[in-house]
Amino acid sequence: MRLSAVDLACRRGGRDVFAGIDFSLTAGQAVAVTGRNGAGKSSLLRIVAGFLRPAAGRLWLEGGDRELTIAEQAHYLGHQDAVKPSLTVIENLRFWAAFFGNGATKVEEAIESVGLGGIAALPAAYLSAGQRRRLSIARLLAVKRPIWLLDEPASTLDAAGRDRLAGLMQSHLAEGGLILAATHGPLGLNGAEELSLDQTNSSSLAGKVWEAQSGAWQR
């Protein structure tokens, strides 16, 4: 499976956010999207997830299910956790498992592996920001999808949670998954390529950017 983009450009509110972005991701590979605030990391992920239309460029997936769009084969983990406060932890996850589901419900197992096993019956209103994030990470485990689009996945997690997330990402890659993650900090993954969106900076930086991109491209 291979996810590729050529010459992607994004325009938001009449402003050019980025242009000329190339990347290619193969099975078992992770790419960390980096860049300053407002560089378009989230927009890039939302373009791949199909929420935004790119202003230019092409995005395609080889080796996936031809019947499905890229978004339908991807998990999107955004800033918002899509957790309903009046439902319990397990009800929230059961809903998404049933909604995305192909019947394969490993809901209890997923709750355990993000460390929320003890509070599965608690209404989600009582969860902390980090616990809500863990609950949305559990969604990625409950239903298998090959592409993970993660927008600052570790932002509200504690150190143990980050280690756990790194472990989960590592095993997703080992199973042949693809990860595209916007991040400011280190992802904790060995061999993750970097895709920098800071193109408008000075020319000395631009060289580095190009190297990073071509690195991602060659794999």
Next chain:
Amino acid sequence: MSALTAVLVRDMRIAVRVGGGALIGVLFFVVVVTMTPFAVGPDLALLKRIGPAILWLAALLASLLALDRLFASDHEDGSLDLILTGRAPLELVIAAKAVAHWLTTAVPLIIAAPLIGLLLDIEAPAQAGLVLTLLVGTPALTFIGTIGAAVAVALRRGGLLLAIIVLPLTVPVLIFGVAAANAMVAGPVPFGTPFTALCALTLASLVIGPFAAAAALRLDIE
């Protein structure tokens, strides 16, 4: 459980839990109809004449009450993004959400209607007809309402805008609903003609509503 059943069950569960909107509609309906005799005075003939109109107006406004949260809450917490990455067509998801909304807000109101109709001097056989018009007509209100809810989804205080968008579209439903109910209560006009038109309006809105709402939501996401 299929994706659409999951949506239906989730929305109904949220509606009946703390902070959900299930009882607000029926309470509003009961309050408005109860206040009418106090405002109009104890003129039974007059109450009987305007009774169906009052009941229908109250039902219309009550079904709009919780409607602004139909997509707004999903939009705010990111659920809408995830719904778009699902394999179920957005149109059908919207239909499932609308059915859940109808079951939790309109059905309690339809059950309350015969009881509260007594206050307006509507007698038993006429009440059966009135309940029938509400049962057939309220789905149209909900499904037309989904269009407004989808257009207003990204706005902070979309409730009033929703009413302005939706109310003109519901005028035909109101006209034929009240006409059919009046035929049962007061009179000489046949029940069948306006009732058939009401059925047609509902069927049309069941088809048009989800498609229009889905188009609006896709635009909102961008």
